[in-house]
Amino acid sequence: MRTDGPVPLPGPAGVTAAAVFRPVRSGNAFEETVERLLQAIKLGVLDHGDRLPPERELAPLLGIGRVTLREAIHALQEEGYVESRRGRAGGTFVTYRRPRPRPADLRRAVEDMGDRLADTLTYRMAVETGAAQVLAGLSLTSDQRTLLRTRLAELNAAGPDDYRRLDTVFHLTIAELTGSRLLAETCADARLRVTDLLNAIPLFRANIAHAATQHAAILDAILLGDPEAARKAVTEHLEATASLLRGFLT
Numbered sequence: 606m607r608t609d610g611p612v613p614l615p616g617p618a619g620v621t622a623a624a625v626f627r628p629v630r631s632g633n634a635f636e637e638t639v640e641r642l643l644q645a646i647k648l649g650v651l652d653h654g655d656r657l658p659p660e661r662e663l664a665p666l667l668g669i670g671r672v673t674l675r676e677a678i679h680a681l682q683e684e685g686y687v688e689s690r691r692g693r694a695g696g697t698f699v700t701y702r703r704p705r706p707r708p709a710d711l712r713r714a715v716e717d718m719g720d721r722l723a724d725t726l727t728y729r730m731a732v733e734t735g736a737a738q739v740l741a742g743l744s745l746t747s748d749q750r751t752l753l754r755t756r757l758a759e760l761n762a763a764g765p766d767d768y769r770r771l772d773t774v775f776h777l778t779i780a781e782l783t784g785s786r787l788l789a790e791t792c793a794d795a796r797l798r799v800t801d802l803l804n805a806i807p808l809f810r811a812n813i814a815h816a817a818t819q820h821a822a823i824l825d826a827i828l829l830g831d832p833e834a835a836r837k838a839v840t841e842h843l844e845a846t847a848s849l850l851r852g853f854l855t
Contacts, residue, residue, distance in 0.1 A: 625650055625793050626658075627786070628668030638667055638677035644797050646686055646701050649770025650777070657687065657697040703769070703804055717801075726847055729795040734839045736780040736792055741827045741835035749782050750828060757824050761817055765808050773800075775820065779827070806849060815845065 625645040629637035645651045657663060657678070664674045678697055681687045686701045745753075756778045760771040773796055780792035819842040826834035 625790075626663065626666040627790055628666075631668075634669050634673045635676055635680075638669055638673055639680055641667060642677060642681055643686065644793065646681075646699055647703075647800055648773050648777070648793065648797055649703070650774070651699050652767075652770060653699055653702050655699050657699070659696070725795075725798045726843075729799055730840065730843050732788070732791045732795045733776060733780075733843060734836045736783055736788055737823060737827060737835040737839045738832040739783045739785070739788070740779055741830055741832040743783070744830075745782070745828070752778065753782070753824055753827065757820055760820065768808055768813065769804055772803075772816075779823075802850060803846070812845075812849060816842065819845065 625648065626641060629641065642657075651657065658666070660671050660674055664671050667674065678687060678689070682689060682697075686699065687697050688700050689695070689697045756771075756775045760768070760775050763771045776796065777789070777793060780789040783789070819838060822838040823835060823842065826832075826838050
């Protein structure tokens with residue numbers, strides 16, 4: 606397991622930084638910094654009202670200088686995603702709120718994806734089932750087991766405004782705990798590619814209850830150390846989401 610002490614992000618989610626805050630390429634430092642910050646915000650790793658990590662911590666995580674980081678934050682502030690506050694309790698805070706789902710948003714998101722929709726769903730299936738399968742084959746510490754149970758409890762207690770965000774946190778935590786930074790990054794990328802689709806699907810009480818059963822099956826398989834059961838549980842869960850998506854598109 607990873608022992609290099611990943612940096613925790615602020616806010617109730619508390620997921621580690623490795624999945625979203627990773628070094629950018631020097632040639633496109635500004636653009637990729639904006640991309641990383643937007644990824645964290647749109648995935649809900651940083652929620653409305655959360656404070657971004659201090660520049661002295663965030664700049665090294667991204668492998669950039671503070672000037673580039675400030676330029677990226679300024680660009681996001683101009684677009685209404687964050688705001689900077691002065692004073693002892695100051696910093697840069699997320700102001701973005703995810704819009705409530707509307708059928709028109711789902712159609713628009715699907716149109717934007719075009720022929721990539723099926724490919725994107727296959728990509729997500731491969732990396733998320735793989736992450737759960739890998740994690741189920743590892744020897745987890747007591748703290749890691751507690752973290753997974755906590756993530757699921759937070760998700761089960763979530764209201765409509767927080768459900769999608771905490772669902773993302775639960776799945777990304779599985780990837781994080783594999784100890785593979787590359788796998789965590791890939792799962793975050795796969796999740797980001799379907800975020801607009803998921804956010805545009807209405808939340809149904811029956812679907813949430815069904816998903817809760819599936820999430821419990823995923824967690825049980827991981828904690829029992831059964832990689833094949835973990836793979837099957839994630840497959841069933843993602844196939845149910847794909848079915849719901851197809852239903853709204855018919």
